[in-house]
Amino acid sequence: MLHLLNHPLAAHILTRLRDQATPPETFRNLTRQISLLLALEATRDLATESRDICTPLEKTSARVLARPLAIVPILRAGLGMVEPFTDLFPDVSVGYVGLERDHLTAVARNYYRKLPPLAGRRVLVLDPMLATGGSAVQTLDVLRAEGATELALVCIVSAPEGVRAVEAAHPAVPIFTAALDRELNASKYILPGLGDFGDRLYGT
Ligand code: PRP
Ligand code: URA
Numbered sequence: 556m557l558h559l560l561n562h563p564l565a566a567h568i569l570t571r572l573r574d575q576a577t578p579p580e581t582f583r584n585l586t587r588q589i590s591l592l593l594a595l596e597a598t599r600d601l602a603t604e605s606r607d608i609c610t611p612l613e614k615t616s617a618r619v620l621a622r623p624l625a626i627v628p629i630l631r632a633g634l635g636m637v638e639p640f641t642d643l644f645p646d647v648s649v650g651y652v653g654l655e656r657d658h659l660t661a662v663a664r665n666y667y668r669k670l671p672p673l674a675g676r677r678v679l680v681l682d683p684m685l686a687t688g689g690s691a692v693q694t695l696d697v698l699r700a701e702g703a704t705e706l707a708l709v710c711i712v713s714a715p716e717g718v719r720a721v722e723a724a725h726p727a728v729p730i731f732t733a734a735l736d737r738e739l740n741a742s743k744y745i746l747p748g749l750g751d752f753g754d755r756l757y758g759t
Pocket of ligand 2: 684686748750753
């Protein structure tokens with residue numbers, strides 16, 4: 556269920572995101588750009604239905620999106636991915652899950668949650684980094700418990716360890732990612748990765 560974004564522009568943007576010389580302002584812009592590409596990829600199979608409309612010339616039957624969409628960014632870094640989704644899908648509902656990894660154990664602690672109704676919607680979880688998979692699995696657990704049945708995970712950089720963890724806990728959840736990196740280091744950071752996404756996004 557791993558979908559790797561395969562586009563030359565995605566590779567170009569990713570390289571600039573990885574470069575430690577890229578400043579936060581540019582990093583935020585690049586995050587928006589690559590999230591737009593991921594948004595298109597992760598919604599490729601959305602259901603549509605027909606609607607009768609009038610063009611200036613005649614009546615015709617055309618396609619519109621059939622069901623509402625929800626996105627759930629994982630705070631804080633996931634916030635950087637929200638705007639392209641709300642631009643493309645103005646009717647989207649946005650929920651929030653706040654998680655922070657402990658710097659020593661790399662185990663994520665939940666500090667915030669605010670969710671819209673999830674039943675009957677495609678729910679996309681947005682988190683740029685899938686490292687151990689702890690944050691993603693915890694969030695998917697919460698969303699399932701809240702009634703979500705159609706879930707997907709959208710990441711920018713993933714580690715094999717994180718992909719395995721999500722696949723083990725939520726085998727039916729597709730993962731859309733722009734890169735599958737080599738491994739985690741001893742501090743559970745992704746290699747080669749791009750460092751701490753939240754810090755680079757917000758200049759902390
Ligand atoms: C980062 C990242 C993910 C998480 C991934 O967040 O944005 O949420 O780590 O790691 P995992 O797969 O091992 O759980 P972090 O906890 O650093 O918080 P932040 O977004 O507030 O910087
Ligand atoms: N979170 C990050 O921001 N970067 C990593 O490499 C791992 C987790």
